[in-house]
Amino acid sequence: MNTPKILVSACLLGCPVRYDGQSKPVIHPLLQRWQANGWIIPFCPEQAGGLPTPRPPAEIQADGRVMTAEGRDVTAPFVKGAEQALAVCQQQKIKYALLKESSPSCGSTNIYDGHFRGKKIAGEGVTTHLLKTHHVQVFSETQIDEMFNSL
Numbered sequence: 001m002n003t004p005k006i007l008v009s010a011c012l013l014g015c016p017v018r019y020d021g022q023s024k025p026v027i028h029p030l031l032q033r034w035q036a037n038g039w040i041i042p043f044c045p046e047q048a049g050g051l052p053t054p055r056p057p058a059e060i061q062a063d064g065r066v067m068t069a070e071g072r073d074v075t076a077p078f079v080k081g082a083e084q085a086l087a088v089c090q091q092q093k094i095k096y097a098l099l100k101e102s103s104p105s106c107g108s109t110n111i112y113d114g115h116f117r118g119k120k121i122a123g124e125g126v127t128t129h130l131l132k133t134h135h136v137q138v139f140s141e142t143q144i145d146e147m148f149n150s151l
């Protein structure tokens with residue numbers, strides 16, 4: 001096996017970067033091994049895009065914009081964060097990403113429906129979409145074993 005580098009949502013690694021100032025650490029032996037191997041590049045697109053922590057929750061709307069519940073359009077920092085994630089992948093030749101499911105930046109199979117009512121729909125986050133269109137394979141925290149088989 002080569003020595004792949006993997007871009008990982010910083011919140012999955014225990015960094016308190018989520019909108020609520022918390023993290024969502026994932027304990028998985030493969031992730032721990034990859035960290036020990038030095039393969040992991042932590043990244044938070046929303047922080048990289050210039051948003052503060054904590055910050056108001058935001059959801060992707062039907063028209064593609066990202067809005068907070070109060071009606072503030074935060075599409076620009078979400079796009080900026082996605083572009084920075086892509087730049088890191090391109091600079092470091094990263095072909096794999098392990099990103100937090102359901103996030104408006106990092107979700108890969110589902111996101112919240114845009115109405116701030118806790119309902120999820122099929123879809124992907126802004127960063128996931130940009131990475132996928134540039135041939136970075138994106139997996140969620142529920143797909144670590146599957147990801148291992150494609151490295």
Ligand code: SF4
Nearest residue numbers: 009011018044100103
């Ligand atoms: S943008 Fe991604 S890495 Fe940052 S807190 Fe949200 S899910 Fe985690």
